[in-house]
Amino acid sequence: MAHLPAWLFGLTAAAELAAVLLSWGLEPPFDTVMYAVYALVTAGAGALVAARHPGNPIGWLFCGFALLNALASDLAQGWGMRATAEGWPGAAVGEGITAASWLPSGYGWMLTFLLFPDGRLPGPRWRAVPWVGAAGLLLAGPGWVMSPDRGRDFASGRNPVAVEAVPTGALVAVGMTLFIGALVASAGSLVVRYRRSAGERRQQLKWFAVAAAAAGLVLPLSFVFWYVTPAAAQIAAAVSLTLLPLVACLAILRYRLYDIDVIVDRTVVYATVTAVLAAGYALTTLTLGTTLGRGSGWVTAAATLVVAVAFRPLRDRVQDMVNRRFHRARYQAARRMTDFLEALRAGRAAPEQVQGVLRELTGDPRLRLLLFLPESQVYVDLDGVPATDAGGGPGGRIDVERAGRPVGRVEPAATAADPMLLRSLIESGGLAIEIARLDVELRRQLAEVHASRTRIVNAVTEERRRLERDLHDGAQQRLVTIGLALRHAQHQLAAAAVDQASVTLDEAVVQVRMTIDELRELARGLPPAQLDAGLAPAFLDLARRAPVPVEVSAPPERYDRGIEGAAYFIGCEGLTNAVKHARATSISLRAHRDDGRLIVTVADDGIGGAVPVHGSGLSGLADRVTALGGVLRIDSRPGAGTTLTAELPCGS
Structure with a gap:
């Protein structure tokens, strides 16, 4: 069969x-x-x-x-x-x-x-x-x-x-x-x-x-x-x-x-326009011919000019009459959309109201307008929430484009009565949809900036609290203990208890060594003194302290203090992740300048699979880079190692 x-x-x-x-x-x-x-x-x-x-x-x-x-x-x-x-x-x-x-x-x-x-x-x-x-x-x-x-x-x-x-x-x-x-x-x-x-x-x-x-x-x-x-x-x-x-x-x-209505409408419109223009051409030719003579070239030129000038307004007028007579609902809907656009230009309407206008004019209360955000390549609703179903509802979907670029998508219900009416309304209301998309995109970007700054402030505050707590509970208490131990040794020496004083002093030395190690650990996340001499010495210091081989390449020139600090923390966080989580055996730490941007790259041969989840070090790095106007990219396919690339603006 x-x-x-x-x-x-x-x-x-x-x-x-x-x-x-x-x-x-x-x-x-x-x-x-x-x-x-x-x-x-x-x-x-x-x-x-x-x-x-x-x-x-x-x-x-x-x-x-x-x-x-x-x-x-x-x-x-x-x-x-x-x-x-x-x-x-x-x-x-x-x-x-x-x-x-x-x-x-x-x-x-x-x-x-x-x-x-x-x-x-x-x-x-x-x-x-x-x-x-x-x-x-x-x-x-x-x-x-x-x-x-x-x-x-x-x-x-x-x-x-x-x-x-x-x-x-x-x-x-x-x-x-x-x-x-x-x-x-x-x-x-x-x-x-x-x-x-x-x-x-x-x-x-x-x-x-x-x-x-x-x-x-x-x-x-x-x-x-x-x-x-x-x-x-x-x-x-x-x-x-x-x-x-x-x-x-x-x-x-x-x-x-x-x-098929389009074909019928166009046939009626252009047949009427052709008939009227032909009659106008004949009347103009006849009228001027009696004055200038039938063989005059001015007669033909004048008649052609009359037809050319009258074509567009006549076509619009006839089209308006056909729509008003045969497609009353479509005509009224087009007029309603035109009034909405006028109110939008005058500031009396908000662009987000275009979805309500489309629902009203099509009689489809379940119609949904989704807006395309080119930066994130996702569709969102008018509140900026990503669409749960971007594939279209049972009634199909209509993509909205302007100048060949996607702007949004309209998803009508399955019972949409007149798809052609919806398409014409979308075409005429494309400006409102574009403005609504820009408005939603701006609101999402402002919300992201606000959230990023909030995370940075919270991270700084939390880090300060951690340093204060660790110093208070660790190094400070140990120093107090050392002071008491030394005071006790003084009394013992005064009593000629030499052997006991020796033991006490040994314990004090051990406490001092532990305190020094703890203070060094606390200072590990702070910019080293070598950063005063430039980024290259700081990177070399990081490489010497790493338990795995690190290949370092950094320019000798100096940059803004904030840029250098951000570059150092990027290198520090990248090395920490490579050693603790990626189980890397070799690491590459590089920095170079390209077209007014300082590019810092940390690459390892570890297990990969790094994801910048909320609250992690990578998320904090992303916020730090974004706050400086830079871009952070993470390429970490499982089994293929991790490459952390940050681009920081550093002037031309």
């Missing part, structure tokens, strides 16, 4: 190729080519629908009656004409099959109207329509084929299968009444479906309904004038029939379902 649509298309193409070869030169070329194109388009559309949606019977219907037309109409007709011209047998049979083939094709379109677009009837009451049409087909078909009046369809001028005893006229009259009634009812099912539909389904029905309405107007007229003006009737019928499967296929596959 997967390859059956392709096989049916191939059979139709082969039959049409044979039909073209048989018919070529025996009838007008347009007749041969256009109906072959119609059959191939129908078969191709059916094959696409059947391959993509095998459960939809419309694709199989197209494949079936395209093959039927190729065999029973085009190929049989070609055989009949070629057999008559060459004296081959079976000419009358081929012509008879051709004469009877149009009714089954019409029945196929009747079923298409009833089943479009999902392959199901509009309701249980519509089941009688195809049966009535089938009854009309069974009555009208034999009556049409056996009628003596069909002699004009045969090259001999006589119907070889005509039966005088059969009331063919009555059969045709009754059968065609039933058949046409069922056909009209099937076309009416499209109206019923349209009234019940919304959104994309309504778009599908609009496209097919326009093509069906055109065919419904052209085909009866071509039937009436078939023998009066055969060329025009046949061309009109072929074109209208070719459009039907093409539009049906595009609608079912939902391939770029542009609003």
Whole structure:
């Protein structure tokens, strides 16, 4: 079954190729080519629908009656004409099959109207329509084929299968009444479906309904004038029939379902504008021609100038009239959006109100406007909260762009009634959406700066408290103990207790050594004295104290004291993380100047996986660098080591 649509298309193409070869030169070329194109388009559309949606019977219907037309109409007709011209047998049979083939094709379109677009009837009451049409087909078909009046369809001028005893006229009259009634009812099912539909389904029905309405107007007229003006009737019928499967296929596959109203509106607008401008051109030419003479070049130039000047305001005026007359809701919505933009420019409205305006004008209270922040590459709502679902709701999504850049996204509900109205409102309200995005981005950046400064202040305060607590509880107490021990030794020496004094002094020395070690540990996070001589000596001091090999490269030149301090703390934190957490065996500590920025890099060969979580040393570094107007980047893939890069502004 997967390859059956392709096989049916191939059979139709082969039959049409044979039909073209048989018919070529025996009838007008347009007749041969256009109906072959119609059959191939129908078969191709059916094959696409059947391959993509095998459960939809419309694709199989197209494949079936395209093959039927190729065999029973085009190929049989070609055989009949070629057999008559060459004296081959079976000419009358081929012509008879051709004469009877149009009714089954019409029945196929009747079923298409009833089943479009999902392959199901509009309701249980519509089941009688195809049966009535089938009854009309069974009555009208034999009556049409056996009628003596069909002699004009045969090259001999006589119907070889005509039966005088059969009331063919009555059969045709009754059968065609039933058949046409069922056909009209099937076309009416499209109206019923349209009234019940919304959104994309309504778009599908609009496209097919326009093509069906055109065919419904052209085909009866071509039937009436078939023998009066055969060329025009046949061309009109072929074109209208070719459009039907093409539009049906595009609608079912939902391939770029542009609003059909746009085409109708543009047709009405530009037809009216063309007619008015043509009349204005003729009137100007006539008026000036009587004065300046018809052959004067000034007449043509003046008429052309009038048309060029009047085109734009006339088009806008006619478009406004069409919208006001045929799309009242869309017209009022556009006016409401224009009033909102005027209030926004005058400062009477806030840009964040654009979401409420869109909800009001579309009647969609669940519509959501998301704004795109290019720096963080995320979508946020109007409060700056990242969107939990940036993929679009069940009603689809509409991306908002300005000058080719993404600005935001509108996510309507599944029941959005008029997607084209929403698109036009988004287009006209794009300025408000852009202002809202800038406002949200500014508020988020200010909040981030405030949070960063708060974290820096808290970190400094906490560090001061830690130093105060450690000094008070550790080194200070030890120094007090040492003082008491020395005082006690003094008393012991006075009492000539030399041995005891020696032991006491030894204990005091141990306490002094421990105090010195503790003070050195406390001072480890403070800028060393070597920083007074520049960044390179400070980095070398860090490398000497590290338990693993450290390769150091730093410029000898001096920088701002704050920049040097930040660079030192970056190196200190990077080395600490590499030794304590990354289990590195070698570290590279480098600094260089590039285009007015001091770039500090700490790279190790450790286990990687470093993440700057809140409250960690890396988070504090990020805040310190940001406060100085710099950028901190961390590349720490698991198993690939960690590279910490900070860019600090240091002047040109």
